[in-house]
Amino acid sequence: AQSVTQLGSHVSVSEGALVLLRCNYSSSVPPYLFWYVQYPNQGLQLLLKYTSAATLVKGINGFEAEFKKSETSFHLTKPSAHMSDAAEYFCAVPAGGTSYGKLTFGQGTILTVHP
């Protein structure tokens, strides 16, 4: 079954600095990969999704992610952090096989943005 690993449970950046949140998938190339964001006391909001149509995926709020097969990675980046980006970010992948309706999530990365 597919799984994802998020490296770094906490990432802290200054406002205006580059944001880099790491996600690696486990095995065979997945058909889809997702990044979701969760603001405090809220549900999950879809940031972007990889569908194999393009390796560089642009999402909402200025975020983008690049699919790199050679590195089994799908890292999330934003050139300039804003205070409003402070949240928890989850990478997710369909479980695969006959469990394609099930999403498997990483452990999450909490992003803190300092003034």
Next chain:
Amino acid sequence: DAGVTQSPTHLIKTRGQQVTLRCSPKSGHDTVSWYQQALGQGPQFIFQYYEEEERQRGNFPDRFSGHQFPNYSSELNVNALLLGDSALYLCASSLGPPASGRLSNTQYFGPGTRLTVL
């Protein structure tokens, strides 16, 4: 365009009690999935409903059951509550039957129900 809605927002129960959580999918969606998110963890898949049937299930005991209605809304029932059932319960909706390769399986999440078991 209404997104996924869930009720109630918060719920406090005691051990051994039963609870029912409700979800209305995003307009036009017909598939509902439920996830449990314990504090500090990523969401864990409970089960998924399509055409009023449970189509897939995660590693949760039979105390967790569900239902989908003809209008595609869904309920999650948990019996004999344990302290460990305290979590945020998330509902997600998507379009179309669960099938490999379907882009429409993108899941959109509701705000969740925070369940506290004392």
